[in-house]
Each structure stands twice: as structure tokens, then as C-alpha cells.
Amino acid sequence: MVGLQKPRRVAVIGGVRTPFCRSFTGYADLTNLDLMTTALNGLVEKFRLQGEIIDEVTGGAVVTHSKDFNLTREAVLGTKLSPRTPGITLSQACGTSLQAALGSAAKIATGQIECAIACGSDTVSDAPIALQRKLALRLLSVSRARSFGAKVKAFTKGFSPAELVPKSLSVTEPRTGLSMGQHTELMAQEFHIDRASQDLLAFESHHHAAAAYEEGFLDDLLVPCSGVFRDNNLRPDVELSKLAELRMAFEKSSRGSLTAGNSTPLTDGASAMLIASEDWAERHGLKPQAYLTHGGHAAIDFVGGQGLLMAPTIAVAKMLDQAGLTLQDFDLYEIHEAFAAQVLCTLKAWESPEYCRNVLGRDEPLGSIDRTKLNIKGSSIAFGHPFAATGARIAATLAKLLSQGNNGKRGLISVCTAGGMGVCAILEKAEA
């Protein structure tokens, strides 16, 4: 080990992703493996990594098959990277690829490795169809039974046809039985987030994203996949009045405020980003777009009643203390839009003296941010949200923004995840 040397800086070289498609559309016939391989190959192509041994590729998928027990390594084997590149599969729900980057960044900082790729992929179009637990147990006991008679008995004893109904995928929290949307609806009510402000945030997300397309900002961040060039969730012509007409998606009563328009849809897609030591980058003739300087994550007691997607408030507060920065010390904010309400609750919580005192244990609130610096190239509501892919999408976007002219020097990333967790990071501009 390197001992107590000063940590090395971690360069973000850049990232790419596949276009994102609403589930059961453009990628209906692709698997996580296909999508992740395409994103990785896009990265290989972009940074000329053909035949390179990357010290580690980390990432994963949220909705996954048991046969993909190490999805990332399998994906690596399908790329033009050297087959001697190891792969690690991990999951922190929607924070997966960002957490993957943080873990590898720490290893780069300590000198354990020189370079890494963080990646994530998700597709609901290839969701595993699982058996009912009762039927699974029954089949296992049938296979363990020794005689034919015993097998028949094991199979038929107490059998009910209802066991044959397969369990389909649902995006619900196992502990509470509520869906993400239902949980967020609870948060929106707790923080008094009205429908109009959610719709406005969604509207801005689409407009920023459409403008980003038009100026060509996304061209080198996207690698065409299976004949798709463009996120198909994006609505450049969306209107506020149209958003206002949509029906409630989760809480159908008049108290409800979340709609399909201000929430993210189920989405398929993959992303990947390359990080490395400055040395390695220089040796490979690659210019860092930004430095990954801080990161962190935290969890919240949502089972005990706190807001499911409020954990980023804690994670960011902790990270700011470590970095010696205030919430206002950033030129860009990338806050993942799982739901418009999630972003608005987070911002409101940071502004609330009460919340900051009770939950974050601070005397002063973190305060408000300049909303014109938030998600300036659009975010998940416009692009869609293939869970594990979102972190690397956001990090690659922010790194590119920081590498360009006068977008500022420092950016904050905050991603909320299922299971009541939040992952965050700080990227800083690489000096010219």
C-alpha cells in the first residue's frame, strides 16, 4: 500500500451513453448486456481504448437476471477492451454508476489503481419474470425428493393454481409496499410542493434538453444504439398547459400532484464514464474534463416514516462539511429528477431551518440555490431514467459542462435512490 501519502487527484476523462428509450419501445429486444456493451464500446471508441487493460470496470443494473451475476465482467468480455480487464458488479439502485465511480476514484486517489470505467445499465423491457416464492420453494422440494412418489407428493401437497401466476416487476419498496411515486407523493404533501411548480420544473427539463440537442451538446455524449440516435422520451414541443391537463398517476384524489408528465417513465439505456489518475491520462494523451474531488452517500429512515427520497439532503450536507464548502459555492447543480417533486422537496428542505436542525443537525439552514444553475442541459424527466445508468449520465454531462468555456468552476451532483439513500459528488474544472 501507499501509506499516508497525499491522495492523488482523480481526473474525469469523459463519458458516453446510449440514447435512452421508454421501455418496450426502441430497445424492446435488447438486454442489459447488449446495452452496457454498447455504452462501453462507445467509450472505447471515443477514447481509443481498443485492447487496453482498464484496471477495473465497475457498475451494474438494478433490474437484472440471476444469470447476469457479474453483468459488468460479461459486458467487458463483449467489448474491444482487453479481456484482461476485470469487472465488478454492484448496485446502489439509481445511484449505482455514480457510486461505482466514487469507489474506483478512491482507489485511484490512493494509488491502488490507475484507471477505471464506471457504468450502469437498465432495461425494464428485459425484466426477469419471477416465480411466486411458494412455487419456487415447491419446485426446490420436488427436486430434493428422492422417489417419484415423494416428488408427486411434494408437488401436489397444498397446491393452488394461484401459485402459477408469475411475479412481474414492480418498482415498489419491499418494506413499505408503496411505489416510488406513492412515496414521493407523501413527500410532496409534507413539503407542500404544488402541482404547478412540479410541472414547471418538468417543462424546463424538456426545454433545456431540447436546446442541448439542438446546439449539438449531446452529440459526443451519445453513442447510437440499435438504430436509435435520440432519447425518445424527450418532448421539445411540450407546453405547460398540456402538462397541467394530465391526470394524477399515483394519488388520484385532489391531494395528488404527481403525473406522468412530472415523473420519470420506465426507461431503457446504459452509460459509462472513464476516470483515471492524471499520470495515466497524460500517458494516454487524454485531457481531463474535470476532477472528481469529493463524494459521499447517506441513507434515511424511510421505514420509520421519513421521506424515501430525502437522503441526498443528508449526503450533500455531510459532503459539504468535509469539503469546507457551502451550498452556494457551486456554479452548476445536477440534481437527478426522479420526480420533479423530489428535486423541489430537496431544495425546500435545504432552505428549511426546521428540517436542517431536526434532520441534518445544523443550526443554520443550508440555504437556497440559484435555480438558473440547476440542470441547465435538462435531466431525467426529459431524458428518462434507466436507473443504474443515470449517475454516469449526470457525471459525464457535468464534466463536459465544466470543460467548456465559461460554465463555471465547480458542480454538485446529487442522486436519490430507492431504499432511501442518496449519493453525491463534487466535480471541479480542470485548469487549462
Next chain:
Amino acid sequence: MTKTLPDLKHWQFSIDFDNIAWAIFDQEGASTNTFSTETGLELEKIVATTEEAAKKGEVRALIFLSGKEKTFIVGADIREFEALTSEKAVKDVVQKMTGIFDRLERLPIPVICGIHGYCLGGGLEFAMACHYRIATRDDATRIGLPEVKLGIIPGLHGTVRMTKLAGAIAGMGAMLTGRMLRPGAARGMGLVDQLAPGRQELRWACRKAAINRRRTKKPSLWKRAQALPGIRSLLASRMRKATAAKVREDHYPAPFRLIELFEQHGGNREAMAEAETQVFAPLMISDTSRNLRRVFHLSELLKNEAPKDVAKPLRAHIIGAGTMGGDIAAVCVASGMEVSIQDTSAKAIDKALGRAKQHFKKRLRSKAEVNKAVARLHPDTSGHFLRRADVVIEAIVEKLEIKQQLFKSMELVVRPSAILATNTSSLRIDDIAAEMNDPTRLIGLHFFNPVPQMPLVEVVRGEKSREDEVRRGCAFVTAIGKFPLITKDTPGFLVNAVLSPYLFGAIKRLDAGEDPAKIDAAAEKFGMPMGPIELADAVGLDICKYVAEILGYEVPENSKLAKLVKEDKLGKKSNQGFYTWLKGKAQKNVAVKSDPPSEEQSASELEALGRELIVPLIDACEKALADGVVADADHVDAGVIFGTGFAPFRGGPLHYRASLNNKTTSSQNSPEDMGESAATVAE
């Protein structure tokens, strides 16, 4: 205790500790694998070594794989056949190879073949001699016997093994069309026994098949029944009819010989194998086949104009949503690009999008693919997609000033790396570029109508055009699956310059009282895909007249062409031109066929007329060659074949004239040769 054959150049051979023999074909100094004398000899050594080892029980299976990334084996090396002039020489080569294949088939141990990439012609004939075939599901894998496209039939007993494995209906169908099958289809036909996901999995699948001693299943009763005598002749007559609907026997004899072969010997392995060689040899040395092989080489010649190391363009921006612009956009989208189509008229764009969708429905395989293609094509009335494009093609009205202004204004917006091209057919590139800051950027990309069907695109080098821009233009053309022909910026470039004298010569004959249907029949007899009069109608008589004027042909006021244009009878598009058009078909009176003095006389009369009709075209080709419009005579021939459909079996206009001249000088020997081939075919 692995055993190897160290002195092989093109193959790696080893027997591993599992007693499995691995033969990896990796032809030295080539990007693909082919069977030649040299690679065949090495294969023979491999077979002999394995025979020996099998006798001693030292080997339990033999596995064949390719060392190339994207090909298995693309066939026999046809260049070796070019030197052979006698049937006997051809037969000697063939019998040597079929002997090796037969020995391979007789090996007492399982022979497994792992196919990834192109497996064509002799490559598939080899694979079919193995005992079990596994192919990758990869999109790069294509399997087929395309020999008829080269004027020959499969000659390494492929006809025998194909009809056995796939049955006569599917097998003969694949050979008669020469189409390349996707792995799934090949498996469905029984050519392949198993599919593997990709190249990495292939060797392991082969290993497992070897250990489990897999063998291809016996063909089904139904497949075997297809070779029964009664069914055979029934099938043969149906095949003959379907083939005759597509090609003429006097121009393309190979498929008809193949049908005869099957009809006479199908189901009888030895007899069919023997007869295959008898049919194959004369076809191989025939002029038709030599010429068709020449056409294949010409297509490679054009494809090689494109540099291999340039990035594939991803985004195209087409300006002008007329027929040409719309079709160019549709073709780009169908080949995988993201395309924006710009026009001031939203209505014109809508129309183009509608036509494009029809094209996708025809061309693409599934509804999902069509939907994705539709999503890749963006209407653009304001030009905001321009700045993102890798390729910009202008296809607007032929007005110099408008084009000049357009390119001048675009130059400021487009990416520095973007290709800038005009689809002009009548203006000079340098004139259009005159107002640009950097006129060296502009090239011409001249498409032909109908764009989806025409394989050629002229890449026009203006006097100022930069060479790398021209080459990148070629790369774009190959990326959309077409052949690039680099031409000088002269009026009509190559294709229109040589086609026009032929067209106007034919039209002049009309004014002299010749029957249009007779003219067309004569041209078709010569081997043109469509007669000149029908072609003029299809192109549009207004356009013909316009082109004529640009190229300096006189169109007298009282000529038929001028009169028709004046009356707005413009050909196919207005249902009336030289012909009346009904439902997109020209109504030809059949007087020529119904009242001939005698069949034979009319045939020779048509033949003579056909040769006369084509003379102005060949004269123009010679002039174009002398003027340096394209690089050399081969490029003239390539351009004219792919740009006009000029009778491929004649090898191109200049080649045709040269061979006519040769024949007249050496006519003493030829009757004997002809006699021999005729006799063999009749067997």
C-alpha cells in the same frame, strides 16, 4: 502432448490434450480466406494428418474455424481460374479440390465447422462437407452460394450437398438467386445445425459438439421426397419459369444449366456430382462468366476508392425535399444514419417523409425497425440541424445564384469536418463554390433516379475540390451501400454524358419512323435493363429535353420529343409520353412479335439494331476516357454498368468493344471452342 503441423503458412493446426484437432484458417497476407492451390494443398495436409491420427486413435474430432475477424471463407480464389482457358484445366483444379472435400467427409471422426462472418461459395461447399456446422448469430455472418451471380454454378459439389441438406426447393432457390442467408435462415433450411451467440462462444460450442460427437440430422422425408423424379421435373419447370421471368437464358445461361442439372440428376449423389463438374467447366471459361467476374472486380475497384480509416458519418443533412432530396434522405436513414431534411415548404417535407416511410416499410425487416427509422428522420424548416451534420447534401433547384448563396451561408454554420456536397447534374462545382471562403471544400455527389435502386453515385471533383474531401465523399457513398465513381467536373459527368447520345440517338430514330417498341426490344435483347424510349419516358421527357439542351444536343421544334413536352406529355409521370402508361407500365404494341417475316430473321434483325443503338454510347465512352473524365477504362466500364445498367454480362462498353475487335482478329479458333462447350452443355 499437443501436436502441430509447423510448416503451414495459411492454417494453424494442432491437436490438443483433449485429442481434439483444431484447424484455424488464416490466410497469409489477405483480409479474407479463400481456397486456392496453396491453401487447398495445406488443407490436404491437414486432412491427411488427421486421417493418420484417427487411425492410431490419437484424435477424436476435427474442428475448423477462421482466424479472420469478419470472414469464415469467402469462396474459391476466382483469380486462379482467370488463367485457365480449357475445360480440362478447370476440371483438373475442381477435381483436386472435390477430392479433398470428399476425404474430409469420409473421416471416421466428427468434423465440426464453426462459421462466423461470410461463408460463401466454395466456403460453404467446404462447410457442407463437414459433419456438423455451428454458425454465430452475429449480424456479420452470411451464408450462401452466390455463384450464379458470377455466371457459374457451385462447382465443388455444392449443388449435391445443398439440395441434400436443404431440400430441392429451398436449396435450389438459394442457389438460383445467389442470395446470402442470415444465420437464422440458414439454420431453418438445415445448412447450419446449431447457432452460437457470437465469435467468443463459437469455439466452445464447437468443442462441446466435438466431445458429444454431434452429427447433422438426416434430412427429413419431405426434403428427400423433393428429389423424386416426378416432383423433380415439376419443380424444375416451376424454377425455369421463375428464373426466366428475371433473366434471359441467352444472356445468363448459368441458372438454367443448374436447373437442368437438378432435373436430370437430383437425388443421385454420384451422378449429380459428376455432371456438376461437366456443367461447371464450360461455364467457368465462358465469356459471360468472365465478364460477370469482371463486373464483380469493378465493384470492388469502386468500393476501394473509399479510404478505410475515416470515421463513418453518422448524421446527414439534406437540403431540398424534392424527389431526389427525399430519396437521398430515405436511403441514408435506412442505412442507419440520423438525417434531417430541410426545405422551406413544410408540405414538401411532409411528402418526402411519407415516401421515406414507404421505403422503410419495404426495406426494413420489422415494424420496430421502421419506427426507429422514422424517428431518425427529422423535418427541418429552419435549418437548425445543419450545424450538427457530418454530411450536407444540397438537392435544390438548378439555379446557380441560389446555390452559391446557400453554400456561402452554410459554410459559416457547418462543422469544419462536415462534407459539403451538391447533387447538381448540370452546373459546375467550381461555379457553385465561387462565393465560398474555402471553395476547396465543395464536391459533387451526383445521385441517380430512382435513388434506392441505383447503385452508383458520381463523386464529382471540381477543379478546386480537395482530394481528401473527394475521398471522404467516397467513404460516405460506400457507407450508404452504394458505389462511388470519381469523375471530373465536365458536362454530364460520365453517366449522363454517355447515356445521352444513346438516348437521343434512339429518339431520333423515332422521328425517322422507327417503332418505339422495336427499339426497346432491340436494346433489351442487347442486354440493357430497359429500352431507351421507355427509359426516356421513365426519366421524364422535360428532363430529357433539359439535359439535351445542356449537353448541346439539338431538339428541333417539330421533333416528337419537343412536341410531347409542349403538350405536357412528359412520360411516366403524366401517364403519356412516347408510350401510354397504365398503372406505372408502358403499353407497348406488340406488332414486332406478331408479324415477323420469320422468328429467326426478326431475332437477328433485333440483334443488329441493338448493336447499332449502343454505338453512340460506346463512342461517348471512348471520348470520356480520352478526356480523362474518370481514371481509366475500367472506371468507365464500372460507371456505365452501375450507372446505366449496361448489360453486365458484356463486361462494360469499352471491354465489349475491345472484345469485338479481338474476335474479328482471331475468329479462326473460336468456332471450335464454341462447339466444344455446346456439346458439353447438351449432355
